[in-house]
Amino acid sequence: MSLLDRFRRTSNVADPLVTALQHALAPDRVRNDGAERSLASHDASVFEGGVSGPVCFPTSTDEVQRITRIAVEHDRGIVPRGAGTGLAGGAIPLGAPIVVSTGKMNRILEVDIENRVAWVQPGVINLDLSRHLRPRGFHFAPDPSSQQVCTLGGNIANNSGGPHCLAYGVTDAHVLAIEVVLPNGDVVLLGGLDPEPGGYDLRGAFVGSEGTLGIATRIAVRLTKNPPAVRTLLLSFAETRDAAQTVSAIIAAGIVPAALEVMDQRMTVAVENYVAAGYPTDAAAVLLAEVEGLPAGVEIEADRIAEIGRANNATGVRQAASDEERALLWKGRKTAFGAVAQVAPDYYLHDTVVPRAALADMLEKIYEICERHDVIVMNVFHAGDGNLHPLLVFDARVEGTLERVHAAGAEIVRASLDAGGVLSGEHGIGVEKQGYMDELFSDADLDHQNRLRQAFDPTCRANPGKVLPMGHSCADIQALRAVPTGVWG
Amino acid sequence: MSSLTSADEALHAFAADVGEADPIAVEGGGSRWQTGGVLHETARLVSAPDGIVDYRPEEMVITVRAGTPVADLCTALAETGQRSALPERGGTVGGAVAVGENRLDLLGRGPVRDSVLQVRYVSAQGDIITGGGPVVKNVSGFNIPKLMVGSLGTLGLIAEVVLRTNPTPPASQWFRAAGVDPVAARNAVLRPSSVLWNGSSTWVLLEGHERDLEHEITALATIGDFAETEGPPAPPPYRWSLPPAEAAALHREVVGDFVAAIGVGIVHADTAQPTREVDPGIAVVAERMKTLFDPTGRLNPGRNPNA
């Protein structure tokens, strides 16, 4: 069937499911054309094989509830979708489920300074919230590099992190309450504005559950006061190992900076070509360290960090002299992924965590693995958390490349586990790492994770076929993946 | 790898002790024995294994068995200038995690629920289950550790946890003033570790570098006559949890003597908190959770954190 045929076929047939959805929302907010569904079948990962059913654009909790009830009646899966920037395939629909886009649920509902929370709809963009709060002296602490586009619903579903989560904690620490439409259509409020809401911490279980426990429709996030003083240091090293060791030494000295980010030479060169942020291109690695708080403590810690860097062979230590210089350094760091496009057309961004003390060895291992598989690797990562982001760059048009990229990636993941680490620090499991789950967890461990999931979703309706591997999932993953494109009208 | 090795004999012995059939409960320090209901007398009492398994100050993580007294944990951490979020009141680590109550200086220490990175528990089926991971950042699968914090041992009997630790600040001092607005005091400083209020006096705990403290004291002086004091007031017996703004608006005429953690919402009062309605939708999920984890209801029978 040609693409055009498929488009005609899928858009014109009066499917009772589509009719019901259009009736419940508005005809223009339920899309069933091939173009929209193809868009909804992908996220920012390299994974193919997603098949989307109708794509809905609700504007309220009430509409999400109606969609969910229709999904129950028609026995269809349901997949929440934010900006689609996820890197583990979390938002990729399997088995032609209804896709619920939060794109039109993007209002900041209330800023409650007294309780230091903001109530937001899930489609609010991360950076928009912090911009909105800035004049009042607050911000939302988790700052993923994708913050200009990713949504708070996605942040919550993936328990996202960002450079400044080292001191402040990842998304989970900043979410107090979540209104959720459960997979059976019930609307509940998980957590609360009070510190010990009592009962099982279902809020905590929901954060990081990758859309498999229901759809977040309203979220209470914690506001963080903007610090009066900030110091940003740039340390350069002739050896990558020294940068990694400096990171371990800073933490070991009892300093928890706001951020500790490392980039290797290939990355700084790409960044400099892209935005000219002022990074030295002759260093094997650079460490961007930021401390914030009150003026005196910030001075003391910045000096200590510089000292520790020098003791670990830093070849250069520079402190950003102005807000502009500081902003430019961060711009370089946060556009790193955009910068790689000049190196090769495609990239695969990995995400694993190792104990901080293992960073130096792990980096060497990554270079060795990639060299062996003849794949170019660039590193930019949240070093303070031990959260590695090896970026494998390639040209997918060259035959056999993708296979080598996957082989190298698999070795990197396994090496991280061998070093005492875990599968993912912030991108989640999605479909990407399902196959590794049994290397980190026992059968009984996975069985208990499935129990948690089933308590929320006994029929396995929400984002079916994700996170838990075959044999431990309540969904029939094989059947979900077997649904060919265009089967569902 | 976080999977359990057979070498971990203490945990295997605990699992064997728990078995898979009869009603059972873990005896901790007994400091919160009545929380969440009265234990059925049919329940057999067991003790969780104790001892510090692995402490890596440079990683800021510690692996500790559930039966270890919190006091021992504190001592071990203090030797390397660190501390944790767990409250010290004579109990065990497992008990503190299972109850999930926070310290009054939560602003400085962080909540208990954020400090548990990995948990190992013995399930109702007698298996040792691992949830989470031993590193400070992790989204590998469902968040079992969060579920265990505050579960009162009704979903699994906690055997071992990996906790996040934190450096102890170089300087620390309590201050007290009468007749000031506690919310203004909280807002005057950047990161107080605790602000307590009893309806007439305000206590503020400042921690950090010596010179930062001087800076914060100057800020406090603009709103009241704060003087150094020994420590926080003794908290009345009943524990409440309120949105921070409500805690700041409490009156003695209504609740009797109280000590409220401003900016947090934990309140200790002379009277019990009025019972809160459990949302029926939440109750369904919570009950299903209990049934899935513990089909025969053998774990801590009589206790229910969701009631």
Ligand SMILES: Cc1cc2nc3c(=O)[nH]c(=O)nc-3n(C[C@H](O)[C@H](O)[C@H](O)COP(=O)(O)OP(=O)(O)OC[C@H]3O[C@@H](n4cnc5c(N)ncnc54)[C@H](O)[C@@H]3O)c2cc1C
């Ligand atoms: C260039 C780039 C840089 C990135 N940098 C970072 C980084 O620094 N740190 C980091 O953590 N991640 C990073 N990411 C990954 C990604 O941006 C985050 O995971 C982000 O939180 C996803 O948000 P989203 O709105 O795009 O969600 P989507 O990709 O649309 O969805 C992600 C998951 O959330 C679920 N979901 C979405 N909305 C809801 C809802 N309302 N209720 C329930 N479930 C929902 C989906 O089903 C899916 O499982 C980066 C990605 C890119 C492309």
